[in-house]
Amino acid sequence: xxxxxxxxxxxxxxxxxxxxxxxxxxxxxxxxxxxxxxxxxxxxxxxxxxxxxxxxxxxxxxxxxxxxxxxxxxxxxxxxxxxxxxxxxxxxxxxxxxxxxxxxxxxxxxxxxxxxxxxxxxxx
Numbered sequence: 001x002x003x004x005x006x007x008x009x010x011x012x013x014x015x016x017x018x019x020x021x022x023x024x025x026x027x028x029x030x031x032x033x034x035x036x037x038x039x040x041x042x043x044x045x046x047x048x049x050x051x052x053x054x055x056x057x058x059x060x061x062x063x064x065x066x067x068x069x070x071x072x073x074x075x076x077x078x079x080x081x082x083x084x085x086x087x088x089x090x091x092x093x094x095x096x097x098x099x100x101x102x103x104x105x106x107x108x109x110x111x112x113x114x115x116x117x118x119x120x121x122x123x124x
Contacts, residue, residue: 006020006095011122011123020079033100036093049063
């Protein structure tokens, strides 16, 4: 059974930083593409940053230069380092996974396993 557990969310002021973590169990972690998604109140879920099995990453334009996704296959862990946070970053953040490689990792609609989410709130 695939399980994803996020942690690290919280409330910060604009310009602050947070580091989200996600621990995955029940799968061979290194075989999976991983990603961070978010859903703000009243908005659709969006892909924030994705990472392939080989460590190649991509991020949505609004977070480029501020957020960094990384993975530690030895720990079955995924991270999202968030800096210079803005009020518009306020959302529930989800860790997600999909088995595959290459282009699969960068197609947000393919992600099929999800964590329960961790709330990030940024005040101005």
